[in-house]
Amino acid sequence: MAEIRFEAFEDALELLSPEGLAPLRQRIQVRRDPLLGHTGVYNPALQDKARTLFGDIDREALIRLVAESAERCIFCPGRLEATPRYPAALFPEGRLKQGEAVLFPNLYALARHHAVVVVSEAHFLELREFTPQRIGDAMLLMQKFMETVSQQEPDTAYATLNANYLYPAGASLVHPHFQLLMGPRPYAHQARLLEAWREYREREGSAYAADLATTEQRLGERYIGEQGGWHWLAAWAPLGNHEIQAMHASAADFAVLPESEVEALAEGLSRMLRLYEDLGFLSFNFALYSQRGHEAARLFLRLVxxxxxxxxxxxxxxxxQKLQQTELILLPPEELASRARRFFG
Ligand SMILES: [Zn+2]
Structure with a gap:
């Protein structure tokens, strides 16, 4: 194995404060992602402003939004039956169901296979209500879907399991749902990961994800915990707010992951959503990258x-973020990991 090196550069600046025209000195730290090179910038002076930037959840407005949107929600029990179905050749039953979770095709597909999984019967969930059971059932349905599709269409080697929760995360419906994209070619970010993992393996002779987990575990600053083959950590140079990553120690293809390890992923994800709730957040995105036939790759999840x-x-x-691929770091990843460890026991 090789040791991962975390690069950062520091800079300083001076400005005059609005009050007394006294010189004000600030230091910034720019961190570079060891694999892809995107940057994150941390200015300790902004930490006090974090609350202002993110604001509090407007509970009154939220209750109104949840009630109004529930009236015509197509994912709520009773209306869910009217959503699209799969042709019998793919799934004779038209939809997949497990526990409260229901999987069916997106009417406006963004990939050859674009499945939607409704996670709960409830129209709205607090983050603590994304239980391991609910997330696990939804994940197992996506796995079952991937298994069937990859048998019938061996070229569909690339999949991402995704979530947008609530409008600020890009969801068009309040009702908790995940989305699976699957096809014969990776989209840009997954392609960049695959290429970088391949180059790393050629250079170092080992898998990047395994080396990253080992290095972070040894340093202990951003490492959160291990469960069922998954390593959890806070990203050195995040791609989004408070980014948490999970990587599997050896597997790259979600379709063939043992059920207990799918459940372990759901358990970890549920814990990290409780962390987000504890930090005062409600809206989130995640993406899990899965690929078949890439020796250097591992299952990799980003949660923001x-x-x-x-x-x-x-x-x-x-x-x-959008045009400079640089994230603003408001809570240092080391502090985020330290708060996250409490949820890993
Ligand atoms: Zn609903």
């Missing part, structure tokens, strides 16, 4: 918090 739902909320995705 998004802006809190409130009328006229500020977007947390502006020029810095």
């Amino acid at each position: 918090a998004r802006q809190n739902p409130a009328p006229h909320y500020r977007s947390d995705d502006y020029f810095l």
Whole structure:
């Protein structure tokens, strides 16, 4: 194995404060992702402003939004039956069901296979209500879907398991749901990961994800815990707010992962959503990258918090993130990991 090196550069600046025209010195740290090179910038002076940037969840507005959107929600029990179905050749029953979870095709597909999984019967869930059982049932349905599709269409080697929760995260419906994209070619970010993992393996002779987990475990600063083959950590240079990552020690293809390890992933994800709730967040995105036939690859998950739902909320995705591929670090990843470890016991 090789040791992962975490690069950062520091800079300093001076400005005059509005009050007394006294010189104000600030230091910034720019961190570089060891694999892909995207950057994250941390200015300790912004830490006090974090609350203002993210605001509190507007509970009154949220209750109104949940009630109004429930009236015509197509994912709520009673209306869910009217959603699309799969042709009998793929799934004779038309839809897949397990526990409260129901999987069916997206009417406006963004890949050859684009499945939607409704996670709960409830129209709205607090983050603590994304239980291991609910997430696990939804994940197992996506796995079953992948298994069937990959048998019938061996070229569908690439899949991502995704979530947008609530409007600030890009969801068009409040009702908790995940989305699976599957096809014969990886989309841009997954392709960049695959290429970088392959280059790393050629250079170092080992898998990047395994080396990253080992290095982070040894350093102990951003490492959160291990469960059922999955390593959890806070990202050195996050791609989104409060990014938590999980990587599997050896597997790359979600379709063939043992059930107990799918359940372990669901358990970890549920714990990290409880962490987000503890930090005052409600909206989130995640993506899990799965691929077949890539020796250097591992299953890899990114989880990020998004802006809190409130009328006229500020977007947390502006020029810095969208066009500079640089995330603003408001809580140092080391502190995020330290708070996350409490949820890993
Ligand atoms: Zn609903």
